[in-house]
Amino acid sequence: AxxxxxxxxxxxxxxxxxxxxxxxxxxTSNVLVESLTFNKYFLNKFLKSFGVNVADSIIIRHxxxxxxxxEKIIERIGLPxxxxxxxxxxxxxxxxxxxxxxxxxAIEKAMAEDNNAMIEHFIDGREITCGCYKTKDVSRVFPIxxxxxxxxxxxxxxxYNGAVEEITPARISEETARRVGKLTSEIYDILGCSGIIRIxxxxxxxxxxxxxxLLEINTTPGMTATSxxxxxxxxxxxxxxxxxxxxxxxxx
Numbered sequence: 001a002x003x004x005x006x007x008x009x010x011x012x013x014x015x016x017x018x019x020x021x022x023x024x025x026x027x028t029s030n031v032l033v034e035s036l037t038f039n040k041y042f043l044n045k046f047l048k049s050f051g052v053n054v055a056d057s058i059i060i061r062h063x064x065x066x067x068x069x070x071e072k073i074i075e076r077i078g079l080p081x082x083x084x085x086x087x088x089x090x091x092x093x094x095x096x097x098x099x100x101x102x103x104x105x106a107i108e109k110a111m112a113e114d115n116n117a118m119i120e121h122f123i124d125g126r127e128i129t130c131g132c133y134k135t136k137d138v139s140r141v142f143p144i145x146x147x148x149x150x151x152x153x154x155x156x157x158x159x160y161n162g163a164v165e166e167i168t169p170a171r172i173s174e175e176t177a178r179r180v181g182k183l184t185s186e187i188y189d190i191l192g193c194s195g196i197i198r199i200x201x202x203x204x205x206x207x208x209x210x211x212x213x214l215l216e217i218n219t220t221p222g223m224t225a226t227s228x229x230x231x232x233x234x235x236x237x238x239x240x241x242x243x244x245x246x247x248x249x250x251x252x
Contacts, residue, residue: 001025017031041118044057057077078121078122081121133197
């Protein structure tokens with residue numbers, strides 16, 4: 001099975017678990033990897049232990065909202081910050097919070113999508129995304145895409161209603177591109193991924209010497225003609241049909 005379902009059940013391990021039970025091979029990573037990458041908070045904690053740069057964050061669990069006052073959140077994370085569902089994708093329930101008064105409504109918005117709200121330090125920089133896949137015979141990192149949102153951040157409207165400029169290859173130095181590609185390949189191996197993944201980062205600092213901070217990992221990235229991965233495949237001079245055939249026929 002070639003899985004292209006976003007969110008639940010395609011990216012959180014549910015459909016993978018079902019296919020495991022019936023003995024059906026599939027294109028994505030396994031249940032453990034899918035469930036870990038779907039939970040942004042625990043993914044960040046895990047990869048941080050391997051030296052990957054991640055934004056500082058806390059998690060607020062449903063029923064325990066009162067344990068974190070607005071003042072305590074600001075002291076711990078600072079403003080501005082992002083408040084988002086810990087699980088979920090496509091930027092549903094995500095808010096950029098600039099004032100104390102916006103914190104509680106943003107938590108409620110996030111918890112309408114998931115039981116846990118993740119509050120993350122805001123990093124001001126350039127957003128990029130990089131795709132990667134590996135098989136028994138191939139290890140390939142695609143050209144990087146620069147993401148320039150016309151909105152305050154890369155939200156649902158920017159992703160799906162065209163409020164974004166996507167530049168492939170990204171306008172970054174060869175050294176930065178090399179470092180991003182190397183990090184993407186390393187994260188793929190750390191997690192034990194399978195199939196195509198896409199990792200989003202934010203760059204801060206001087207050109208060629210940027211700090212690379214992980215934003216999130218997409219284990220079932222979009223595959224429409226205008227999605228990032230097909231753009232990157234074309235920029236690499238490859239045919240998307242050949243790439244998908246390679247994954248299906250030569251998966252580990």
